Amino acid sequence: xxxxxxxxxxxxxxxxxxxxxxxxxxxxxxxxxxxxxxxxxxxxxxxxxxxxxxxxxxxxxxxxxxxxxxxxxxxxxxxxxxxxxxxxxxxxxxxxxxxxxxxxxxxxxxxxxxxxxxxxxxxxxxxxxxxxxxxxxxxxxxxxxxxxxxxxxxxxxx
Numbered sequence: 001x002x003x004x005x006x007x008x009x010x011x012x013x014x015x016x017x018x019x020x021x022x023x024x025x026x027x028x029x030x031x032x033x034x035x036x037x038x039x040x041x042x043x044x045x046x047x048x049x050x051x052x053x054x055x056x057x058x059x060x061x062x063x064x065x066x067x068x069x070x071x072x073x074x075x076x077x078x079x080x081x082x083x084x085x086x087x088x089x090x091x092x093x094x095x096x097x098x099x100x101x102x103x104x105x106x107x108x109x110x111x112x113x114x115x116x117x118x119x120x121x122x123x124x125x126x127x128x129x130x131x132x133x134x135x136x137x138x139x140x141x142x143x144x145x146x147x148x149x150x151x152x153x154x155x156x157x158x
Contacts, residue, residue: 009150011141012095015106019092026085030078037075041067103142103151110139 044067091109094102113135117128141147148154 007150008096008098009144009147011144012147012150015138015141016092016095019088019095019106023085023088023092026081026088030080030082030085032078033081034075034078037071037073037078039071040074041071044070098150098152100151100153103148103153107139107142110135110142114139 091102091105095106114132117131117135120128121132145154
């Protein structure tokens with residue numbers, strides 16, 4: 001079955017919109033993080049050693065980590081977020097066009113999301129349960145007969 005705009009399930013449109021929104025957010029957050037990763041080593045090196053010992057944020061103590069390593073980690077995070085943002089737009093396009101590869105990718109991402117958020121709950125972040133529910137709903141929805149037919153994963157004769 002070839003995908004057409006008239007046969008596109010509404011839920012697929014909603015999932016694609018979620019991908020687009022997520023992509024926009026990643027592309028808004030990523031560049032400032034990448035920039036911060038380039039300047040943080042210089043800022044941290046300018047702070048006297050004794051004051052650097054007081055740099056803690058919640059559970060993380062960065063006082064013993066070399067400033068260049070902190071900067072590299074933040075820089076990498078920024079680039080990773082930008083790549084995920086671009087990837088989200090590609091996935092949304094594939095979903096809207098009924099590409100089987102976009103279906104597979106979205107199923108894999110929802111499974112990974114459920115697993116990562118389950119680990120997050122195990123570490124005490126109870127708000128991750130919302131993400132598990134969303135991931136579960138997406139996974140379930142993508143396995144509905146009419147959705148699988150749209151993506152060419154199952155014949156309409158069945």
